[in-house]
Amino acid sequence: MTAQTLTLTLDTGDGQHGDVVIRLRPDLAPGHVERITELAREGFYDGVVFHRVIPGFMAQGGDPTGTGMSGSDKPDLRAEFNSEPHVRGTCSMARTSAPDSANSQFFICFDDARFLDRQYTVWGQVESGMEHVDALPKGEPPRNPGKIVRATVSD
Template structure:
């Protein structure tokens, strides 16, 4: 009887998103699989999953890519392929900014973090994937996930130029982003 009650309780509770599947096109072609960490950053994971489920990330470019550091994407306001790429990276979504959910998880290779302005409570829709360890970010940015497949695809994302890593010409794009359970 207890087992049956536990099954019904599980069925009645809302399913949490456990990951993202990102189809990438451009210099990098393939699929990146990300395990989202609901227990570490529940508000950020909820926002990313909602934006992905609504199709907001589909067609968004990797606008800032720095060799040996990270690839940034997720500007659903100005980062759509075919839009004004000069503004990519300056926008967010129609959803409110989020309060920081810092953790003790280190920014190692494959870790996914939320991009933000100087205000720690300004993360919205943009996120980045680490090419290599960046422990200087530890405790200053919210960790939301970890790449579990397709790191070879991440490694092939077109690099940007200059100190800020702005991608010149045709950037790689998240063609389709799907929430997985």
């Protein structure tokens, strides 16, 4: 496969949950795509919950503690802000107020969130399985959070 067809699959479990397939965009954010693929291949995201799920806005995960206060042991990333819009299915990197603080946490937009454009690094787009993102338990944090059972990368 070419870099344009590199995908990340998030298995969110059986039953009402399932696979969320994300087309990775190394053309927009090569450093972020490299980090996400590295973490997925290491098993970092396996078992990690979606700790912040806000209806009409986004679902956030990628913190191994499930608190939203942690990340991987790898260095933070330099921002790769781009002009890709934050719309339904957009995958973007979470960060603190410091632009170069993204690490492992990410979010998937439920709806248009254009106010985030050029302030957060877009690195992918959901190609299929958005209904599984929609079905994630809501809350900050959810009482019984949805989780990534397994994250895999195909290239």
